[in-house]
Amino acid sequence: MIQMNWQKFFNIKLSLIFFLSSLISYSQNLTELQNKYPDESEIALEVSEHYFISLNKNNEIEVKSNSVEDYLLLKNTSAGVSINESLVFSELISVTAFEAYTIGNEAEKFKKTPVKLIVDKPYNSSSVFDSDTKLKVFTFSNLSQGTRKVLKHNLDFKDPMLLHRFNFTSGIPSVSRKIVLTVDKSIEIGYKIFNDTDHLVKLTTEENKKNTTFTFVINDAPIFRNEPKAAGRSYELPHLHFWISSYTIKGEKTPVFGKVEGLYKYYSDFIKNVNKTEDPALKKFTLELVKDAKTNDEKMEKIFKFAQEQIKYVAFESGYEGFIPRNASQVFERKFGDCKDMSSIMTEMAKYAEVPNVNLTWIGTRELPYSYEELPTPAVDNHMIATYERNGEIIFLDATDSQVSFGLPSEFIQGKEALISNGDSFKIVKVPTLTADQNKYEDVYSYVLNGNKIEGKGKLKTNGLTRSYYLNVMSDISKNRKKYIEGILERGNDKLNVVSFTENNIQDKTLPYEIDYIFENDNYVVHAGDETYLNMFLHKPLIDLIFDEERKTTADLDRLQNFEFKTAFKIPENTKVTYVPENVTFEDAFIKYKINFNKTANEILLNYTIENKKTYIKPSEVKSWNESLKKLKSNLNETIVIKKAWEI
Secondary structure (H helix, E strand, O other): OHHHHHHHOOOOOHHHHOOOHHHOOOHHHHHHHHHHOOOOOEEEEEEEEEEEEEEOOOOOEEEEEEEEEEEEEOOOHHHOOOOEEEEEEOOOEEEEEEEEEEEOOHHHOOOEEEOOEEEEEEOOOOOOOOOOOEEEEEEOOOOOOOOEEEEEEEEEEOOOOOOOOEEOOOOOOEEEEEEEEEEEOOEEEEEEEEOOOOOOOEEEEEEOOOEEEEEEEEEEEOOOOOOOOEOOHHHOOOEEEEEEEEEEEOOEEEEOOOOHHHHHHHHHHHHOOOOOOOOHHHHHHHHHHOOOOOOHHHHHHHHHHHHHHHOEEOOOOOHHHHOOOOOHHHHHHHOEEOHHHHHHHHHHHHHHOOOOOEEEEEEOOOOOOOOOOOOOOHHHOOEEEEEEEEOOEEEEEOOOOOOOOOOOOOHHHOOOEEEEEEOOEEEEEEOOOOOOHHHEEEEEEEEEEEOOEEEEEEEEEEOHHHHHHHHHHHOOOHHHHHHHHHHHHOOOOOOEEEEEEEEEOOOOOOOOEEEEEEEEEOOOOEEEOOEEEEOOOOOOOOHHHOOOOOOOOOEEOOOOEEEEEEEEEEOOOOEEEEEOOOOEEEEOOOEEEEEEEEEOOOEEEEEEEEEEOOOEEOHHHHHHHHHHHHHHHHHHOOOEEEEEHHHO
8 A cells, every 4th residue: 555655665765755756747737727827926736744653663652754845837936936945854853864856847858957055044933942943945946937846855753742733725826735644553643624614625544454544635725825914824724733642552552642631741741850959049049139028929020020131031942942941040040041941930939939829831822823622732832931820810920021011911922821830730721811901002292383394292101011012122123212213103104203202111110111202293284275284193003904805814913902192282373273073982893982172272182092902803804894994094084274364
């Protein structure tokens, strides 16, 4: 049978293993594919992975895989064809063999040319567990219409518990995408297909005396493009996760994954030997740090602030270092570490400070949509924090966010499940999503009209995750701080000039981050005959978030947020305001806003609040979301009308 042949010849030279697959005839299909995909530059003829999961002679689980990627160029490279393809590897997933080559087009008599430029590069992943992961990048040359790019490789998984997911779609069309799992009869696997509501993925199984082979295949897969503000590929992309459920040796069955208990046991082995020895220097430092604290909350706030500000975030995991926190003594000595190291030192300092119920906690960031129950494998999460429980309430301590206030979760773990360790037991809790009022943007300002220019001053206050967001970004752009603050303030158009500004409460996270500012904006008003038109809505939040109604992915707005503006415009002397927009109150499932104008003898007061009521906008909701924002935009584009008094 086919799967047996694959196993038998697994270590034979790659060019022989894959020879038959390289003979796929394409010339007769080239024109057909070009007609079918007139806007596409290339197409995947085949993307396949074949996994072999077995017990070796030492009764250890082995996982090996081989893969084929075969692309056909429908246009010349000038039309945007990618010249690079890559494969991912690490210390735990090694490349045992690879081959990359082009097959020329019909005019080139289908000549096979090996790729010569092959480079290893770091893999820039957002996952804190992936810092040792690398890319082997293959640069294909002499590409033209009708050329094929072929990449084949074998992988050896040193830890069979760390298996790849398989994506059934990509950013280019695919004729066929397939994953095959050939599994020894002594091993049970689990699997789950995500986001295949149309049942496009077909599964077939085949058995013999030794193995069971599962084949998952999708033909003519839909295309998924990168889109603005996308929540993450895992939210909509059809994909497969699979895992080792159990294995049987001499009639004894050992469970692995499939339940959260199995995942916790796997994780617990990584932390069981962490912080077993007391560090006198760290203990002394901790006791000095918290000596004036009157409550456990005050102690933990000081410990959290120390980890935020004094432990520099550096991810340098290699192999299992991606899962094992370093001892607190090492972190204290070095003054740097990753998320696990920050959590390690906080939990150990809590012990020295005699604060109970502070534990290491696993969690997935918001780019991962899974719960622990639906995916109880290491693929469910990618981050570690500490948690502090007092009186039944959980405080989430994510020191990788250097600006978040004590008591608030960081922005990228809101709404996620957390797996809290406690010796032999664990608990799963959900991180709250902060309310819009907790993330307030409050701006109070006044201004006058000077010719075509407006001039004014104001005070901006930001709270919660809005505060931490702005300060986190500005920590990386200190040289362009004035320009960034102009972006925060907006003030009507890109001609805003912040004449001067003063920042307050940068260090004290318990207080709002404030900006006192003086501003001017040239050529802001519009003159038409004897009338002057002035749009008093100098800041128009959300209206740039109108999305393409054909959008395929969930949009992530990062946080719920309440924008509150109080503005006063001094009416110029010898003029009269002839038109003021009507007051408006609006609320639906997506946003709510309130606009209130109040005209006095000398000035016009405008108070308005705008709030988004959702952090995620699903593709099915985009049209309704857009309609709400278009109404808001229309209201915010309203102007007052001013005439000279003697012309009235």
